[in-house]
Amino acid sequence: MTVLEVVKNRTSFRGEFEDTKIPRGDLIKIMEAGLAAPSGCNKQTTSLIAVDDIGLLHKLRGVINPQAAETAPAMICVLTQKLIAYRDRTFYIQDYAAAIQNMLLAAVALGYQSCWYEGHITDTDAIGRKMADILNVPDDYELVCFLPVGIASQPLRYADKKPFAERAWFNGFKRTD
Amino acid sequence: MTVLEVVKNRTSFRGEFEDTKIPRGDLIKIMEAGLAAPSGCNKQTTSLIAVDDIGLLHKLRGVINPQAAETAPAMICVLTQKLIAYRDRTFYIQDYAAAIQNMLLAAVALGYQSCWYEGHITDTDAIGRKMADILNVPDDYELVCFLPVGIASQPLRYADKKPFAERAWFNGFKRTD
Numbered sequence: 001m002t003v004l005e006v007v008k009n010r011t012s013f014r015g016e017f018e019d020t021k022i023p024r025g026d027l028i029k030i031m032e033a034g035l036a037a038p039s040g041c042n043k044q045t046t047s048l049i050a051v052d053d054i055g056l057l058h059k060l061r062g063v064i065n066p067q068a069a070e071t072a073p074a075m076i077c078v079l080t081q082k083l084i085a086y087r088d089r090t091f092y093i094q095d096y097a098a099a100i101q102n103m104l105l106a107a108v109a110l111g112y113q114s115c116w117y118e119g120h121i122t123d124t125d126a127i128g129r130k131m132a133d134i135l136n137v138p139d140d141y142e143l144v145c146f147l148p149v150g151i152a153s154q155p156l157r158y159a160d161k162k163p164f165a166e167r168a169w170f171n172g173f174k175r176t177d
Numbered sequence: 178m179t180v181l182e183v184v185k186n187r188t189s190f191r192g193e194f195e196d197t198k199i200p201r202g203d204l205i206k207i208m209e210a211g212l213a214a215p216s217g218c219n220k221q222t223t224s225l226i227a228v229d230d231i232g233l234l235h236k237l238r239g240v241i242n243p244q245a246a247e248t249a250p251a252m253i254c255v256l257t258q259k260l261i262a263y264r265d266r267t268f269y270i271q272d273y274a275a276a277i278q279n280m281l282l283a284a285v286a287l288g289y290q291s292c293w294y295e296g297h298i299t300d301t302d303a304i305g306r307k308m309a310d311i312l313n314v315p316d317d318y319e320l321v322c323f324l325p326v327g328i329a330s331q332p333l334r335y336a337d338k339k340p341f342a343e344r345a346w347f348n349g350f351k352r353t354d
Contacts, residue, residue, distance in 0.1 A: 003286035006180050007210045007279050024347075031345040033184045035338065037278060038293055042336045048345040049352075056348050089296055097274030101214060102184050105282070109180035116215055119266055137350045159219045161212065168208040168225040170201075171233050173313045175226075 006109050011158050013113035014068070017150030022052060022074040026110050030149065031076060033106035037098035040091025046099040047079040049135055050149075056134065060146075063130040068117055072148030076103060077131060079141040096144060103147055113152040118145040183285050188335050190290035191245070194327030199229060199251040203287050207326065208253065210283035214275035217268025223276045224256040226312055227326075233311065237323075240307040245294055249325030253280060254308060256318040273321060280324060290329040295322040 001009065027050045034048055051057055052074040061070060069075060078100060080092045100116055107114045121128040122144055132143040169175050178186065204227045211225055228234055229251040238247060246252060255277060257269045277293055284291045298305040299321055309320040346352050 001180070003178070003180050003183050003282050004206060004210060007213045007283065010213070010215075012215055027347075028341075028345075029181060032341065033181060035341065035344050036184045036187070038187075038189055038281070038336075040296060042338075044339055044344065046344070049350065050345070050347050053348045085296065089300070091296065093270045094274040094277075094293075094295065097271040098278040100271075101275040101278040102282075104215070105180050105279075106184065116271075118271065119217060119262065119268065123266070135349050136352075141350070159215075161219075162221055164205075164209065164212065167212055167221065167223070168205075168227070170204075170227050171230045171312075173226065173315065173318070175313075 001109060006105050010104055010108045011156050012115040013152055013156060014115055015152060015154030017071045017073060017148065018153045019071070020073060020151050022112070022149055027052065027074060027076070027149065029110060030103050030106045034099040034103040037095070037102045039095040041085040043083050043085050043091070043095070045081045045083050045092040046096045047141065049077045049079065051075050051077065059134050060131050063127055063134070064121070065127065068120055069115065069148035072150045074149045076147045076149060077135065077143055078145040078147070079137060080144050081141055100145060100147065107149055111151065112149050113156065114147045114149055116145060116147065121146065178286060183282050187281055187285045188333050189292040190329055190333060191292055192329060192331030194248045194250060194325065195330045196248070197250060197328050199289070199326055204229065204251060204253070204326065206287060207280050207283045211276040211280040214272070214279045216272040218262040220260050220262050220268070220272070222258045222260050222269040223273045224318065226254045226256065228252050228254065236311050237308050240304055240311070241298070242304065245297060246292065246325035249327045251326045253324045253326060254312065254320055255322040255324070256314060257321050258318055277322060277324065284326055288328065289326050290333065291324045291326055293322060293324065298323065
């Protein structure tokens, strides 16, 4: 698939996955795609932990509430360091978002499905911190997102999107010429 | 090129562009890629304005200081609405970052180069607001980034990146097994 095809085929998959182990080589390719994303002032604030150990996946699921991605054979946890890029400016959110988007596309290109789980684990119940503790992540890193990785065993569904003309214009706000 | 090749070939291009008009169809494909990115709770907080009118490009360059992307035959301006996704949570930064990353990849896939200019225009001198005024963008939208689009006429350069093992691990922080 071309980039444009992958971009359009990608969706947030919240269904069940096949019980098929993901080759390490594929997880590495997905993580390499994440790390290849740009970052503000090249601060490279994003780090990643792929989890494919059954026992660890079980422990992580034990703190994810409500449950999500219960059947995923692997997940990639996204860590950020809130580093200053210059003066008082930080771009760590942009950095990890770009890395996540690259990984979502890479996963689809390799035949997998995934979903961007962020609010789920960064709300006030701090599930991300519980996951970080299980993975021995120190306090100067924040676990902000996890991406399940697996082969979908249920149909994909696509979010309804506003039409192009409501969100994209030429040469001026809401201009189409 | 495959997605993984495009991801690795993409770089932040700050050199000069060829003086070649970008077909509208290509700008539309790039913007469609941006709008296909996921958004928190599907709020679709990101909007886009492609600028290919010579006079408008000239006006926009007049407020971009220090100068950047002076020779780009087109630019895509990224707008955001700071909408609540749920309770007090917003994801508009993640939303536009994912959209930008999709557009950077789409541009490379189509043979163009680009660069994520954000801090440049969202600093305290508020260049983004001056650009927004030129494009008649109302106050409830913020212009947070512009992406030049063009064919590079100078060599690409790649940022130095930390090795994989310093940023990506398996089954625990800094674990490699």
